[in-house]
Amino acid sequence: MQDAGWATTITAHEVFEEISAHPAQSRPRSKAEIRILLFLYCQLAEAGGVYETIKNMMGIVTLKPYLLWPFQDLVRVRQQPSRVIGPNANATFRDLARTAHAIGMPGLASVLEEAFRDDIRNGIYHADYVIWEDGLRLRRRNGGHATRLTFDEVNVALTKGVGFFDIHRSYMSEATRSFHPARTIIGRFSANFPAPWTIYADPERHTFSISGSAPAPVTTPEFQRQEAINGQLGGKVLAVFTAQAAGQPAEFLAYMWDAGFAPNEIVLPEDRMLKLLEQVERDGLWDPRFEQPARRSLLLLSPWGFRYLTEPADFDSLLDIPFMEINVGTGDASESSVSEQP
Numbered sequence: 001m002q003d004a005g006w007a008t009t010i011t012a013h014e015v016f017e018e019i020s021a022h023p024a025q026s027r028p029r030s031k032a033e034i035r036i037l038l039f040l041y042c043q044l045a046e047a048g049g050v051y052e053t054i055k056n057m058m059g060i061v062t063l064k065p066y067l068l069w070p071f072q073d074l075v076r077v078r079q080q081p082s083r084v085i086g087p088n089a090n091a092t093f094r095d096l097a098r099t100a101h102a103i104g105m106p107g108l109a110s111v112l113e114e115a116f117r118d119d120i121r122n123g124i125y126h127a128d129y130v131i132w133e134d135g136l137r138l139r140r141r142n143g144g145h146a147t148r149l150t151f152d153e154v155n156v157a158l159t160k161g162v163g164f165f166d167i168h169r170s171y172m173s174e175a176t177r178s179f180h181p182a183r184t185i186i187g188r189f190s191a192n193f194p195a196p197w198t199i200y201a202d203p204e205r206h207t208f209s210i211s212g213s214a215p216a217p218v219t220t221p222e223f224q225r226q227e228a229i230n231g232q233l234g235g236k237v238l239a240v241f242t243a244q245a246a247g248q249p250a251e252f253l254a255y256m257w258d259a260g261f262a263p264n265e266i267v268l269p270e271d272r273m274l275k276l277l278e279q280v281e282r283d284g285l286w287d288p289r290f291e292q293p294a295r296r297s298l299l300l301l302s303p304w305g306f307r308y309l310t311e312p313a314d315f316d317s318l319l320d321i322p323f324m325e326i327n328v329g330t331g332d333a334s335e336s337s338v339s340e341q342p
Helices: 009-020 031-045 048-060 089-102 106-114 118-125 151-177 221-233 250-258 270-283 312-319
Strands: 076-078 083-085 129-132 135-138 147-149 183-187 195-202 207-211 239-243 264-268 298-302 305-309
Touching (some): 009 151, 031 118, 118 135, 135 151, 147 151, 264 270, 270 298
Antiparallel strands (some): 129 135, 239 298, 298 305
């Protein structure tokens, strides 16, 4: 509903291109060059409009509707003088990490917590830093102990931040391209009833539109199936069901934790387990990617549906999801964005 030039994601992508245009080099960088890189890094950290997508996607598993302003509950309002203060990067990424923990993705939460360094962002934006021969010195003149980051540590921070943004950007681009030609899906927009929404990404005009006109709720068997699956997940991205007599699947839970997931653990009496299996069979809630063996004691639920697990060897197939392969292209700490000497 705005004309061209008002999406702040434009600036975020421009900043990414600018910081990526500073390749590793053998000669020492000037302090001015280091300062520019640090400011660009901080701008990527503050690109909250870009990271709204992550918050909305994590809300899907808890049946939350799409929100135009998913961080609105973090906004502060001052009366005198009248001001609306949006969340900074610290608050945004803490909120994202809390949400990731809540849906059972501690691995993702760890990535979000480490994507951008609070101390660098605070120091640069509050002019509370010194670029010196031995690294980046953070004074913390308003409280806290002063610290020094070597240029190697600064390089690691830049590589993590730029790499995180690059991966997110690649996934966003792939998702956007999937809506050309236009696709119609059944879903909820804000708190409205489920309805068909036509989504279209125009590659020539570089516009993205969501439109719909249903006067009443509309559902499909696919929508109802997914809603039933998400309802059984209990607010987490994975759930594991076991009968009381089977005992806790400790080996499986340890495996999933190492893989970055904390499933919802549900222990059912035998009669309730039988009723659940009847519902799964009746409503077609099996994971269609796998052929189900005879009944086993361990039942796993993912957004794709239910499946049995038998042996620890089966665990490795859990994460066989066709993710894109992405070349971050930012190098490692040895291909420094900042040299050892300013």
